[in-house]
Amino acid sequence: MDFTYTETQDMIRDTLARFLGDTYDFEMRQKFINSDSGRDPAIWTALAQELGMLGASFAEEHGGLGGGALENAIVMEELGKVIGIEPYLPTVVIAGGALKAVGGAQADAMIPEIIAGNAIIAFAYAEPQGRYDLGNLRTTAKKDGAGYVLNGHKGVVYAAPWATHLLVTARTGGDQRDRDGVSLFLIDANLPGIVRRDYPTVDGNRASEIYFENVAIPGDALLGGEGAGLPIIEQTVDEATVAVCAEATGVMQKLHEGTLEYTQQRKQFGVPIAKFQVLQHRMVDMFMEVEQARSMTIMGTLKLGLPANERMAAVSAAKAKVGRGANFVGQNAIQTHGGIGITQELAIGHYFKRATIIEGQFGSVDHHMDRYERIVLAD
Amino acid sequence: MDMEFSPEDLAFQQEVRQFIAENYPAELRGKQDEGEELSKEDFLAWHKILHKKGWIAPAWPVEYGGTGWTPTQRFIWSEETARADCIRLMPFGLAMVGPVIYTFGTPEQKAHFLPRILSGEDWWCQGYSEPGSGSDLASLRTTAVSDGDDYIVNGQKTWTTLAQHADWGFFLVRTDKDAKQQEGISFLLIDMKSPGITVRPIITLGGEHEVNEVWLEDVRVPKSQRVYEENKGWTCAKFLLAHERTGIAGVAASKRGIEKVKQIARTELDGDKPLIANAFFKRKLADLEVDLTALEFTELRSLAGANAGKGPGPESSLLKIKGSEIQQRLTELTLEAVGHYGAPYFRGFGEGDNEHPIGPDYAHRAAPTYFNMRKTTIYGGSNEIQRNIIAKMVLGL
Numbered sequence: 208m209d210f211t212y213t214e215t216q217d218m219i220r221d222t223l224a225r226f227l228g229d230t231y232d233f234e235m236r237q238k239f240i241n242s243d244s245g246r247d248p249a250i251w252t253a254l255a256q257e258l259g260m261l262g263a264s265f266a267e268e269h270g271g272l273g274g275g276a277l278e279n280a281i282v283m284e285e286l287g288k289v290i291g292i293e294p295y296l297p298t299v300v301i302a303g304g305a306l307k308a309v310g311g312a313q314a315d316a317m318i319p320e321i322i323a324g325n326a327i328i329a330f331a332y333a334e335p336q337g338r339y340d341l342g343n344l345r346t347t348a349k350k351d352g353a354g355y356v357l358n359g360h361k362g363v364v365y366a367a368p369w370a371t372h373l374l375v376t377a378r379t380g381g382d383q384r385d386r387d388g389v390s391l392f393l394i395d396a397n398l399p400g401i402v403r404r405d406y407p408t409v410d411g412n413r414a415s416e417i418y419f420e421n422v423a424i425p426g427d428a429l430l431g432g433e434g435a436g437l438p439i440i441e442q443t444v445d446e447a448t449v450a451v452c453a454e455a456t457g458v459m460q461k462l463h464e465g466t467l468e469y470t471q472q473r474k475q476f477g478v479p480i481a482k483f484q485v486l487q488h489r490m491v492d493m494f495m496e497v498e499q500a501r502s503m504t505i506m507g508t509l510k511l512g513l514p515a516n517e518r519m520a521a522v523s524a525a526k527a528k529v530g531r532g533a534n535f536v537g538q539n540a541i542q543t544h545g546g547i548g549i550t551q552e553l554a555i556g557h558y559f560k561r562a563t564i565i566e567g568q569f570g571s572v573d574h575h576m577d578r579y580e581r582i583v584l585a586d
Numbered sequence: 587m588d589m590e591f592s593p594e595d596l597a598f599q600q601e602v603r604q605f606i607a608e609n610y611p612a613e614l615r616g617k618q619d620e621g622e623e624l625s626k627e628d629f630l631a632w633h634k635i636l637h638k639k640g641w642i643a644p645a646w647p648v649e650y651g652g653t654g655w656t657p658t659q660r661f662i663w664s665e666e667t668a669r670a671d672c673i674r675l676m677p678f679g680l681a682m683v684g685p686v687i688y689t690f691g692t693p694e695q696k697a698h699f700l701p702r703i704l705s706g707e708d709w710w711c712q713g714y715s716e717p718g719s720g721s722d723l724a725s726l727r728t729t730a731v732s733d734g735d736d737y738i739v740n741g742q743k744t745w746t747t748l749a750q751h752a753d754w755g756f757f758l759v760r761t762d763k764d765a766k767q768q769e770g771i772s773f774l775l776i777d778m779k780s781p782g783i784t785v786r787p788i789i790t791l792g793g794e795h796e797v798n799e800v801w802l803e804d805v806r807v808p809k810s811q812r813v814y815e816e817n818k819g820w821t822c823a824k825f826l827l828a829h830e831r832t833g834i835a836g837v838a839a840s841k842r843g844i845e846k847v848k849q850i851a852r853t854e855l856d857g858d859k860p861l862i863a864n865a866f867f868k869r870k871l872a873d874l875e876v877d878l879t880a881l882e883f884t885e886l887r888s889l890a891g892a893n894a895g896k897g898p899g900p901e902s903s904l905l906k907i908k909g910s911e912i913q914q915r916l917t918e919l920t921l922e923a924v925g926h927y928g929a930p931y932f933r934g935f936g937e938g939d940n941e942h943p944i945g946p947d948y949a950h951r952a953a954p955t956y957f958n959m960r961k962t963t964i965y966g967g968s969n970e971i972q973r974n975i976i977a978k979m980v981l982g983l
Binding site for chain 1: 715718719720721722725744745788789790791792793797854855856857858861864866867921922925926927928929930931932933944945953954956957958960961963964965968969970973
């Protein structure tokens, strides 16, 4: 048993932390998230080309550093600490993960583009009726000659306004909620018939509603077998869920640290409010949630390679625990700051907003507790 | 002991229902759910209708313009307005400074200000909190220095709700620096158009402009606008805080809120069933209803005490704590119910922009409202302060 990071992993963390410290303070972040495009593309380019960070979790044969899920977790935690909006999750963790899972010519062609920073890939999976069920799909891809024709509506697709490509789940067969008949496609984001409505999200990101209107896509856009995409999608989303737990750990750590710092500066009744025992115990409880989030992230990350049922139980346990912790730490950070915590001026409120969205991302606490129970506590 | 409304109460309930049905402005119906920030005119439209009817200030003594309703009738009134989803009336004049003026003010102050509060002619704001004085309100540092018949006021106030609309503000200021903290404070009514007043917006997490900073630089205020004695303003402040806490339970509004969440949960799908069929979600709704019932009956007991002539006591802290927690849980449950569509940020309808918001109508204010309602456990005396009050005043610790 060994929970230490390798030298390379430490180096990745240190390099990224230093870079983000220089390029991503709160004022800079506010400036670019409020700009027209909502981002500073130079940061993504620098992550790829100056830091080589986008290759951390890819194999050396594709030009990466040979890492995997642990490297993704490191990057996501550091992004969490600055409430980063870089599309690392959909591009590297999700699309990269799916490409690694299917391998072959598609992976050989696309992974180097991701590593170089040329490709930004948004994950178009959620549908208005589907909630957190990955297989509940009305979007269809109908066979048409050598290719397919795509029709449907995908909701709240993070990073879609910036994307060069879309990773899309669609039905090539079966009924709306069948496990069989789900396929995964990687397509160019600007194909004719793709209609986007872009908007900001409450956590500082950008997203889109995407409507596919008779979009003709080539046959080689299909990742994996036709109609057999759900297991790959589930594996990929589990990897993404753990990566979001890692991000949450960074967000929660900052919420806790910010609260500790504020309560030692803020004086009421002649003393720093950190002297009040009721606040001390609350901050201890917050600290314990941060530590457990870190533990569950490591647990979930290390179990990603296990057989599907064990993997899903571990990921759901992690996400449920982290979701509750993010809620507790976020709400108590705001409460302890008082009025100033509810303003746009302080960073703390923006961390709280991200923590709030993370709670529901890839499934609420209830959703994951339910999945855990179905696997672990089956009669 | 019984909990039935009398035949008179039931008749009154019918009268209220009919009045609302016939008089509530059609254009305001549902507007507060549509994600639009309500304008000053929106708030005043309903206010003026109630003023014309004579129902604008049920809690006031009849001699000053009250309705003479029993506490039970007032309870029915707040239930029915919440049930019909009427927009809330601004409390700053009606529930806050009005009672202070009719309790502590001079005959001239009563004659001048009270009718203007009732008619809606003056919009009021509250100048209490300061950047360095939140929970420890008595440490406030805004000064008022005597200069003949006037005071010269200097300082900074914060969290001043809707001061951008205000004609008048009621302010706590320090008139004696050497006295013990609570004993050197006075209660002043200040014309917000006075030279030296600057109002600056504070934008909150949902993107709203609801609160402000108010800067006062050499603002000249006639001493005739001081309520009660010099250095006795803390008496007015304590009186007002107790008043603020009673209305804060928000039982009627939370009941209506639960109905809205149920409606959302009947519409949202979870697999092939509505979300309300999900056992976990249903249990959370049930928990909330049970807690709200406990709050309601605690408030009714307090109301029965008021019927018997007892003023609001420290138990109002209990109503504030539990009421605010329930309000927050409601927003949390709403956000959970809307799933993915909690994330899109709807900035309101811009000029000439009639594009429909993203996702279902009930979803686009879910996250901003959740963020915004974190204030309820902070304002009006934070819940930590309320627990201190109960520990000290009720438990005698």
